[in-house]
Amino acid sequence: MPVAEGKSVQQTVELLTRKLELLGAEKEGTFCVDCETYHTAASTLGSQGQAGKLMYVMHNSEYPLSCFALFESGPCLIADTNFDVLMVKLKGFFQSAKASKIETRGTRYQYCDFLVKVGTVTMGPSARGISVEMPVAEGKSVQQTVELLTRKLELLGAEKEGTFCVDCETYHTAASTLGSQGQARKLMYVMHNSEYPLSCFALFESGPCLIADTNFDVLMVKLKGFFQSAKASKIETRGTRYQYCDFLVKVGTVTMGPSARGISVEVEYGPCVVASDCWSLLLEFLQSFLGSHTPGAPAVFGNRHDGVEYGPCVVASDCWSLLLEFLQSFLGSHTPGAPAVFGNRHDVVYGPADTMVQYMELFNKIRKQQQVPVAGIR
Numbered sequence: 001m002p003v004a005e006g007k008s009v010q011q012t013v014e015l016l017t018r019k020l021e022l023l024g025a026e027k028e029g030t031f032c033v034d035c036e037t038y039h040t041a042a043s044t045l046g047s048q049g050q051a052g053k054l055m056y057v058m059h060n061s062e063y064p065l066s067c068f069a070l071f072e073s074g075p076c077l078i079a080d081t082n083f084d085v086l087m088v089k090l091k092g093f094f095q096s097a098k099a100s101k102i103e104t105r106g107t108r109y110q111y112c113d114f115l116v117k118v119g120t121v122t123m124g125p126s127a128r129g130i131s132v133e134m135p136v137a138e139g140k141s142v143q144q145t146v147e148l149l150t151r152k153l154e155l156l157g158a159e160k161e162g163t164f165c166v167d168c169e170t171y172h173t174a175a176s177t178l179g180s181q182g183q184a185r186k187l188m189y190v191m192h193n194s195e196y197p198l199s200c201f202a203l204f205e206s207g208p209c210l211i212a213d214t215n216f217d218v219l220m221v222k223l224k225g226f227f228q229s230a231k232a233s234k235i236e237t238r239g240t241r242y243q244y245c246d247f248l249v250k251v252g253t254v255t256m257g258p259s260a261r262g263i264s265v266e267v268e269y270g271p272c273v274v275a276s277d278c279w280s281l282l283l284e285f286l287q288s289f290l291g292s293h294t295p296g297a298p299a300v301f302g303n304r305h306d307g308v309e310y311g312p313c314v315v316a317s318d319c320w321s322l323l324l325e326f327l328q329s330f331l332g333s334h335t336p337g338a339p340a341v342f343g344n345r346h347d348v349v350y351g352p353a354d355t356m357v358q359y360m361e362l363f364n365k366i367r368k369q370q371q372v373p374v375a376g377i378r
Contacts, residue, residue, distance in 0.1 A: 008246040009120055009271035016118050017107060025111035031119065032061045034103035038087065038094040055094060057087060120271065135263075135293060142253055142260040149251050149265070150240060152289040158244035164252065165194045166264075166359050167236035171220065171227040188227060189360050190220060193352070201356040209353040232257065237264040237359070246270050247285055254362075264362055265290065266355070 035058045058068040059081075067083040070076045079086075087094065106119030137145045172185045191201040192214075200216040203209045210216075220227060239252030247269055254262040267286060272278035286294045 010246060013106065013118060013120055017109070020109050020111065020116060020118070023111060025109040025114075025116060028108040028110045028115070030061075030106065031108050031117050032059075032103060032105045033119070034059050034101065036101050037097040039097055041091070041093055041095050054097075057083070122271065142263060145263055146239065146251055146253055149263070149289065150242070153242050153244065153249060153251070156244060156289065158242040158247075158249060161241045161243045161248070163194075163239065164241050164250050165192075165236060165238045166252070166356075167192050167234065168360060169235075170230040170233035172230055174224070174226055174228050176225065190217070191356050191360065193356060193359075195355075196352055199352070201353065203356060203360050209357060211353060235261075239264075264359070266359075 035056050038055045038057060040053045053071070056070040058070065060066070060068070065080060067079050067081050068076060069079065069083065087096075102121065104119035104121045106117060109116040109118070136142055137148060140148070168189050168191045171188045171190060175185075187205045189203045191203065193199070193201070198213055200212050200214050201209060202212065202216065220229075235254065235256045237252035237254045239250060242249040242251070247267060249268075250264075250266040252264045252266075253260050254264055265286075267282055269278045269282055269285075272281075283294065
């Protein structure tokens with residue numbers, strides 16, 4: 001079911017449930033269906049070019065004592081909940097795909113002989129968002145500009161939801177590791193985000209983003225013969241989190257040492273699982289309080305793949321015409337065709353690493369603007 005035009009996911013769910021209640025449907029508790037993707041481990045693949053197979057491990061609150069394992073092109077295995085324990089022991093054969101957990105939760109409705117479940121589909125906690133730099137307002141200080149922004153958000157109806165902090169420290173390769181005298185030093189940015197308190201992010205200049213636990217900071221001390229911390233390179237942003245419908249907004253003050261150097265604004269749209277799918281919605285929302293300072297789409301948005309779908313088949317062919325007639329009564333033009341079995345789509349979704357890449361770019365931009373001499377930074 002697509003999100004209604006000009007409405008949030010939650011508002012669309014409320015419209016649907018209101019239609020059902022007007023038909024005379026009665027609430028009958030709640031439901032949850034979750035799905036986690038596993039792929040065959042690299043060690044089990046015979047040849048180098050052989051593709052790994054996928055398996056979907058699912059649970060349904062309607063069947064609390066069961067666990068379902070669906071293969072890409074094969075049967076559906078129904079087992080008891082001990083199957084989850086077995087999957088841990090089979091990690092040498094099947095490995096959990098990163099950021100693959102998806103679920104739908106909602107309300108059950110009974111209408112005559114029909115049982116209807118309307119749910120919100122989520123993937124991870126949130127994090128389809130954008131982090132941008134906001135210029136200081138003319139004739140205002142950094143703090144005064146932050147207050148102007150937060151006042152605008154509060155006038156829109158946004159509510160405070162705690163605080164946040166993102167920090168970044170720059171490391172460069174030690175001189176002893178450089179092969180020739182003219183060889184350029186490589187940079188690595190070690191970052192932390194209060195949204196992910198147990199994680200540490202290491203971003204290389206032109207390479208991958210490594211996500212590790214907080215022991216990585218201890219490891220960096222032991223690696224001082226290879227990577228050295230650049231002097232006066234610590235930069236961070238701190239501020240307040242605001243919730244507005246399905247949007248999470250973070251307005252922060254960027255500081256280097258004791259002084260404020262800029263303003264960061266991060267906006268997340270929780271319900272969407274593909275970054276590029278919700279850019280127009282994010283853009284519209286950003287324009288409502290950033291005005292002419294609204295940015296273009298971040299680079300990480302262009303690296304994602306569209307088309308993440310969630311289409312479970314729960315309908316037997318012999319009753320499809322009856323179900324179709326009932327669906328049309330409250331879904332109207334959004335009534336789907338007969339559902340297909342799970343598609344083999346495995347598109348990349350927006351994750352914490354993408355947020356950290358944007359913060360790294362923002363921090364580097366502020367560093368360059370301030371023209372602060374930082375040892376080891378080109």
